[in-house]
Amino acid sequence: MSREVAMLGEQMALQEKVEEICAKYNRKESLLIQILLEIQDELNWLPKEALLRLSAQLQIPLKRIYEVATFYKVFSLILRGRNLVKVCTGTACHVRKAPVMISRVTQLLGINPGETSSDLRFTLETVGCLGCCALGPVVAINDEYYSNPTTSKLEKLFNECQ
């Protein structure tokens, strides 16, 4: 199969997925946030092609969708890996050596904060506060939080990520 055919197949699958999600929510503009969350759950991010399809499905301007997608920090308009790793750099974590944790994580993953690995396995982000300051420094891998994980603990956790 040529690369072009494979990409076309991916685009069609993406469009079908967006249509399926829109149908599930009866194509209601009032449910735009829920729809965006579900699309992002499926794709790990919000690609332009998905938002264009969403605009057509809900019959609302693309500008309106971008306003919502850029307002909430939970949405990503940048390609994300299958596993999202967050290192907290809030004040409480910072004083408990969050910078050391960041260098530990960047070394293990081979990417810097804001980057995604070339195999799309990991995206690394830094965040302001994860809401569990007493556990700092905190690392979140997908939805699991870890308090001051050692290098070997992180290595084991990253190896378990698909």
Ligand code: FES
């Ligand atoms: S500052 Fe890190 S969890 Fe609050």
